[in-house]
Amino acid sequence: MTDAVPTFGRPWAALQPPLSEAILDAVSSLGFEKMTPVQEGTIPVFLGNSDVVVEAATGSGKTLAFIIPVLEMLLRRNTQLGHSEVGAVIISPTRELAKQIFTVLEEVIKLSNLEFKPYLVVGGSTSATNTADELTQMKETGPDILVGTPGRLEDTICGRLKRGKKTKSGTITATGSVRGRPSVSAAKLEVLVLDEADRLLDMGFEASLTAIFSSIPKQRRTGLFSATMSEGLGQLVRAGLRNPARVQVKVADRDGSIIERRIPSTLSINYLICPPDRKLAQVLRYIQCNNAQKYIIYFSTCAAVDYFFRLLRRMLRPSAELVPGGKQALKQERQRLKPLFNVSYPISVHSLHGQMVQKKRQATFEAFSELPSGEAGILLCTDVASRGLDLPDVDCVIQWDPPTDPKSFAHRCGRTARAGRSGKALVFINPGSEEAYIDFLMLRKIPMTAGSYLLQNKSGSIVEADVDIESDDEMSSLDEDDHSDNEESTKPKPKKEQKLPKFPADPESDQLLDMVRDIAAGDREIYERGKLAFVSFVQSYMKHEAIYIFRAKELPIVDIGRGYGLLHLPSMPELRGRSLDKFKRYEIDTDTIPYLDAKREEQRLVRLAAEKEAQMARKEKKPQKKKNDEAWSNAKEEKETAKQRKLKRIKKRDAKASAEEARLLKEINDPKLLEMLAKDPLLAKRMLNRREKSLKDMRDIAISKPKLPQVRQSLEEIIDSERQRRAQSHSSDDSSSSDEDDWEAIARKEKIKAKLAAKNKKRKFTFDPGFSEGED
Numbered sequence: 062m063t064d065a066v067p068t069f070g071r072p073w074a075a076l077q078p079p080l081s082e083a084i085l086d087a088v089s090s091l092g093f094e095k096m097t098p099v100q101e102g103t104i105p106v107f108l109g110n111s112d113v114v115v116e117a118a119t120g121s122g123k124t125l126a127f128i129i130p131v132l133e134m135l136l137r138r139n140t141q142l143g144h145s146e147v148g149a150v151i152i153s154p155t156r157e158l159a160k161q162i163f164t165v166l167e168e169v170i171k172l173s174n175l176e177f178k179p180y181l182v183v184g185g186s187t188s189a190t191n192t193a194d195e196l197t198q199m200k201e202t203g204p205d206i207l208v209g210t211p212g213r214l215e216d217t218i219c220g221r222l223k224r225g226k227k228t229k230s231g232t233i234t235a236t237g238s239v240r241g242r243p244s245v246s247a248a249k250l251e252v253l254v255l256d257e258a259d260r261l262l263d264m265g266f267e268a269s270l271t272a273i274f275s276s277i278p279k280q281r282r283t284g285l286f287s288a289t290m291s292e293g294l295g296q297l298v299r300a301g302l303r304n305p306a307r308v309q310v311k312v313a314d315r316d317g318s319i320i321e322r323r324i325p326s327t328l329s330i331n332y333l334i335c336p337p338d339r340k341l342a343q344v345l346r347y348i349q350c351n352n353a354q355k356y357i358i359y360f361s362t363c364a365a366v367d368y369f370f371r372l373l374r375r376m377l378r379p380s381a382e383l384v385p386g387g388k389q390a391l392k393q394e395r396q397r398l399k400p401l402f403n404v405s406y407p408i409s410v411h412s413l414h415g416q417m418v419q420k421k422r423q424a425t426f427e428a429f430s431e432l433p434s435g436e437a438g439i440l441l442c443t444d445v446a447s448r449g450l451d452l453p454d455v456d457c458v459i460q461w462d463p464p465t466d467p468k469s470f471a472h473r474c475g476r477t478a479r480a481g482r483s484g485k486a487l488v489f490i491n492p493g494s495e496e497a498y499i500d501f502l503m504l505r506k507i508p509m510t511a512g513s514y515l516l517q518n519k520s521g522s523i524v525e526a527d528v529d530i531e532s533d534d535e536m537s538s539l540d541e542d543d544h545s546d547n548e549e550s551t552k553p554k555p556k557k558e559q560k561l562p563k564f565p566a567d568p569e570s571d572q573l574l575d576m577v578r579d580i581a582a583g584d585r586e587i588y589e590r591g592k593l594a595f596v597s598f599v600q601s602y603m604k605h606e607a608i609y610i611f612r613a614k615e616l617p618i619v620d621i622g623r624g625y626g627l628l629h630l631p632s633m634p635e636l637r638g639r640s641l642d643k644f645k646r647y648e649i650d651t652d653t654i655p656y657l658d659a660k661r662e663e664q665r666l667v668r669l670a671a672e673k674e675a676q677m678a679r680k681e682k683k684p685q686k687k688k689n690d691e692a693w694s695n696a697k698e699e700k701e702t703a704k705q706r707k708l709k710r711i712k713k714r715d716a717k718a719s720a721e722e723a724r725l726l727k728e729i730n731d732p733k734l735l736e737m738l739a740k741d742p743l744l745a746k747r748m749l750n751r752r753e754k755s756l757k758d759m760r761d762i763a764i765s766k767p768k769l770p771q772v773r774q775s776l777e778e779i780i781d782s783e784r785q786r787r788a789q790s791h792s793s794d795d796s797s798s799s800d801e802d803d804w805e806a807i808a809r810k811e812k813i814k815a816k817l818a819a820k821n822k823k824r825k826f827t828f829d830p831g832f833s834e835g836e837d
């Protein structure tokens with residue numbers, strides 16, 4: 062793996078056209094002597110009156126590559142901006158990123174002694190009053206540069222949409238749509254920047270962007286920046302940019318040769334093909350092998366972050382509040398972990414995901430950024446923290462699961478190895494099904510090398526184990542039962558399972574999982590969150606964009622459950638048809654698992670008692686039913702079965718109806734009637750079912766059109782013959798009335814559905830788009 066040092070470019074003073082003294086002072090005060098390649102490539106082009114599309118690796122200094130031109134362009138203006146006029150707008154997909162850009166911008170302005178007033182425009186206010194206060198404050202400030210998220214910026218620049226419907230393309234369709242007054246005037250806007258442009262589209266901000274484009278002058282400069290570009294960007298480029306210059310920064314390898322890779326040359330990425338029930342041991346061993354460092358661990362879902370945060374905090378930084386049973390229990394738990402994980406420095410555990418309130422997100426961000434020296438820090442997060450965040454000095458990024466959006470992979474890894482620092486990344490791959498992901502990333506210019514499987518030897522030291530993971534033969538034969546049982550391997554097995562186990566026995570990993578289960582058995586919060594995390598992970602697996610690699614059917618679901626330290630597998634449709642024998646249920650009545658929080662536990666016990674009483678009462682009333690271990694899961698299953706049955710019924714009914722309709726249409730060959738029936742398919746059904754009123758209607762229609770004698774004739778003929786045929790068949794079989802009722806009922810239901818949909822649409826439409834920056 063390459064460990065090249067990135068080549069910084071020339072000194073700032075070498076730029077042509079030259080930067081102003083104030084900006085040169087600022088970059089020098091920041092301690093940046095030379096430009097990074099992306100800065101050297103972008104600044105002169107952007108300042109030379111060209112729109113730019115910039116693609117450069119993570120951590121390559123893109124932020125300054127647009128902040129400096131923005132300030133320079135405003136400095137070069139001939140006329141001054143008025144109090145309510147803005148000269149530049151920078152759009153970012155997330156609040157964190159917007160805040161980060163704003164901080165850098167503020168710092169550069171301060172260090173350069175310029176008098177520009179930047180303003181941060183993001184959602185996340187806790188109330189409408191706060192929002193109103195923020196607006197007033199912004200108007201008082203009279204900002205020159207706005208940095209923010211798309212929805213809020215749209216409200217600020219275009220005015221808040223009070224009435225009207227916004228389509229995906231950003232046009233307002235409903236007549237009588239009304240926007241409030243814009244809070245600023247963008248009439249003299251000089252420059253627009255879209256940071257993480259592909260993400261802006263992925264998050265569905267197209268409409269807001271289009272609205273912003275239509276409210277700002279066409280004669281402006283626009284820059285589009287990202288480490289990854291998606292195909293959808295073409296449309297955005299056409300809509301918002303004019304003949305843009307493309308700046309693409311290639312990475313120089315150690316020997317100076319130019320190689321095509323999407324990641325910095327200082328970043329080394331390892332993949333580890335590892336059974337999912339051994340990931341926890343691998344992560345802890347990896348940490349143990351290094352000094353106090355900063356780690357980011359990515360998970361697919363918020364629920365997984367919440368669960369592992371609680372679990373790791375309890376294991377790695379246990380305290381009297383976290384461990385029930387007082388000091389003695391705390392000591393015992395520490396003793397139990399010691400042979401499995403032992404480091405001499407303190408470790409703090411943090412979590413960050415999109416469902417956390419903004420304040421907490423910010424606090425986590427700051428705490429992890431300002432970690433005391435000598436302390437290791439682990440930040441557990443979802444992809445909300447994958448893009449753009451410049452967390453200082455992250456040593457290693459671990460991906461517990463590959464991201465559902467392949468583009469996120471490079472962004473996740475890019476939180477380390479920033480601005481010339483070296484960094485490591487590790488991604489876990491499930492054996493037997495996900496190996497193709499390695500080639501998939503190679504093709505996307507993200508090279509990876511195999512990482513080592515770590516084992517603990519008898520003296521407790523961590524050693525690299527020999528694992529044969531290259532053989533395709535073994536790969537294809539590996540299934541859920543193949544990898545762990547060494548003893549099992551000596552027993553005769555069916556043909557497919559006769560391969561040698563790929564992974565060595567790892568009793569310490571099993572001990573670790575036993576410890577996790579014991580913890581869950583004594584802490585309801587962890588027990589419940591574990592189940593939630595597992596279910597949400599399995600569901601998120603179905604959402605992988607690369608579904609041909611991440612095939613739900615091949616997901617080693619039982620091993621994953623074991624790896625999560627579950628006490629039992631929750632009942633879920635994805636487990637149907639799987640062999641669950643390998644999973645050993647933890648012997649405990651789960652009702653007895655307490656919350657550590659006394660008040661919460663008290664409430665739970667009261668609720669439980671009430672539920673039991675109600676259950677007893679029901680039992681006395683009804684004949685006894687089959688005993689359920691988990692009432693909630695069975696109820697869910699029953700609901701699912703009922704839903705399936707209903708769907709089947711509807712499908713059958715629909716098929717029957719279409720067949721009937723087709724048959725009728727085939728029988729009737731009058732063109733005018735066919736036209737009428739095409740316009741009103743129910744007419745055919747009514748006719749078929751001898752609804753007198755409808756027949757009369759049809760006859761009337763035919764008679765009232767004397768110009769169409771043929772139609773009248775054929776209609777009457779058809780109706781009469783149909784009546785005769787029906788009369789005959791009704792005398793022997795009178796089952797069609799229910800069918801008719803169905804049709805009428807379906808028509809009625811359709812009407813109601815349409816009405817409801819219209820109502821819902823109305824409701825959605827009043828929702829404030831400015832607050833919709835939902836990440837995750």
Ligand SMILES: Nc1ncnc2c1ncn2[C@@H]1O[C@H](COP(=O)(O)OP(=O)(O)OP(=O)(O)O)[C@@H](O)[C@H]1O
Pocket residue numbers: 093094095096097100117118119120121122123124125287288448449450451475476479480
């Ligand atoms: N010329 C420079 N010399 C040294 N360090 C720099 C220079 N320019 C920027 N940096 C530093 O590099 C780090 C990464 O910069 P920045 O956040 O702009 O990267 P980025 O390309 O936007 O990354 P991402 O794609 O992940 O958002 C920051 O900590 C920044 O302070």
